[in-house]
Amino acid sequence: MDFWIIFCKLALLIFIAFTCVRADISHISWxxxxxxxxFCLNITLTIFKRISIKRILLLLSIGISITSYFEINSLFILLLPLALIELTADFFxxxxxxxxxSIVPIININETLQPLYGLVAIFCFMIFTITSVYRDRLxxxxxxxxxxxxxxxxxxxxxxxNTEYIRQSEYTFKLxxxxxxxxxxxDKIGHSITGALFQMEAAKRLIETDKLKATELLQNAINISKDGIENIRLTLKNMKPPSEQVGIHRIKLMIDEFATKHQFKTVLTHDGNLDIITPIQWKIIHENITEALTNTMKYSNATLVSVELKVLNKMIRVEIKDNGSGAVKIKKGLGIIGxxxxxxxxxxxxxxxxxxxFSVTTLLPIHS
Incomplete structure (x- = not known):
């Protein structure tokens, strides 16, 4: 805003100076x-930020304009409208x-200057209003x-x-x-092993004196050990998630990480019985999706990538498709060959x- 106000004042000063020089007045030095x-007063006006100082400098500018109008040249009255506009804008x-x-002084000035004064006042008001609107928006x-x-x-x-909370929650869950x-x-396996150990210790002591009882104790120890082994098997089975859950969740996590890092929109859909997919097939599917996503990031200029996994009657079909530029002639690089x-x-x-x-479809046979 200050730039346009100064520019407007400078234009008026140049106009006054040029007109005075052409008139060839005797008191050009004044x-x-x-x-x-x-000019110095108005440059100083842009330096100070306190409203009280600005108002004092504007009053001095008005005084210079009026004094110069009466004592030096009547054209100096053209500097008055903009100073009045700046001063009154703080109050109204x-x-x-x-x-x-800003127009009121036109009543008391030379009639020959009244049209020019009115034009300058309107022009300065427009400049001030436009710059004020711009400043307010800014x-x-x-x-x-x-x-x-x-x-x-x-x-x-x-x-x-939240990230720290999730990290802490994961750590707490693991503990x-x-x-x-x-x-x-x-509670289960330790007690079983301890019971079997007691039975074997007792059998060891009776092996010489009572072979029948020792044999019975050893059989009890074997039975207890079998129960312990079965408990271990059941515990591990309950702990281990199904392979289809590991496979599809691992793929979903990978796709979500890819979308977050590279600003792609990704869609994952699956259909059919995922239980029949073997671990080696999950490994191949995961590696092929990873390679296809990497190629999409490098070459496709795509914004959307969809991954569709379908388990059909005789085969497993996995399609990775993007909405990028594609390729008329496909050149197989190390990624596709792999x-x-x-x-x-x-x-x-x-x-x-x-x-x-561009799409890459993986077809895997279902082993019956």
Whole structure:
């Protein structure tokens, strides 16, 4: 805003100086002095930020304009409207009042200057109004930016706290799970082994004197050991999640991490009985999806990647498709060759299609 006001004042000063030089007045030195004094006052006006000092400097500018009008040249009255506008803008909100105050002096000035004064007053009012609107919008945008910045800082802080909470929760869960497993081993398997040990110790003592009783104790120890082994098997079975849960959740986690890191929108869908997918097939599916996502990130210019896993009657079908530029002629690099080799190792097949984006389809046979 200050730039446009100074520019407007400078244009008026140049106009006054040029007109005075053409008129070839005798007291040109006083004209130069008045112009320089007015210019210095208004440059100082932009330096100070206190409203009281600004008002004093504006009053001095008005005084210079009026004094120069009467004592040096009547054109100096053209500097008055803008100073009046700046001064009254601090006291009145209505633009009409500010415009009227700046035009009022037209009544007391030379009639030949009245049209020019009115034109200058309206022009200065327009410049001041436009710059005021621009300044208000700029201040509003700055406040919004500050508010958004504070909100972002708050959200970042909350995110960090939530991340720390999740990390702590995971650690606590692991400790609780370790404690549960330890307690279960102690309560079930430990008691079984201890009971079997007591039976074998007793059998050892009776082996010479009472072979029948010793044999009975040894049989009891064997039975207890079998029960302990069965408890171990059941405990491990309950702890180990089904392979299909590990496979599909591992793929979902990988896709979510890919979308977060590379700003892709990803969609994962699956259909059919995932139980029949073997661990080696899950491994191949995971590695092929990883390779296909890497190629998408490098070459496709895509914004959406979909992964579809279907278990059909005779085969498992996994398609990774993007909405990128695709390829008319597909050149097989190490990534696609690697997918073909690992898929062929289990009698599967890879289909690559570069039309309407790019897609890689993995076909794996279902072993009955």
């Amino acid at each position: 004209v130069v002095f008045a112009i320089l004094l007015y 909100n209505k633009k009409v009042i500010i415009l009227l105050i 201040l509003k945008d700055e406040k919004q930016m500050d508010s958004m910045r504070k909100t972002l800082q708050k959200m970042t802080k909350n995110l960090n706290e 609780e799970e370790r404690n549960r497993i330890s307690q279960e081993i102690h 997918m073909e080799e690992r898929t062929a190792s289990v009698n599967g097949k890879i289909i690559v299609d570069g039309t309407r984006g």
